[in-house]
Amino acid sequence: MEKRFLDKVKDNTTVRIWSEKRKQEKE
Incomplete structure (x- = not known):
């Protein structure tokens, strides 16, 4: 459970x- 949460x-x-x-590339 903990591992899944971390993933x-x-x-x-x-x-x-x-x-x-992506935002930086657009501007």
């Missing part, structure tokens, strides 16, 4: 970083 947090962080990069 989810990791995915959310990755997605956030990815979307931030």
Whole structure:
């Protein structure tokens, strides 16, 4: 259970970083 939770947090962080990069490229 804990591992799955950490994996989810990791995915959310990755997605956030990815979307931030996309935003910077657009501007």
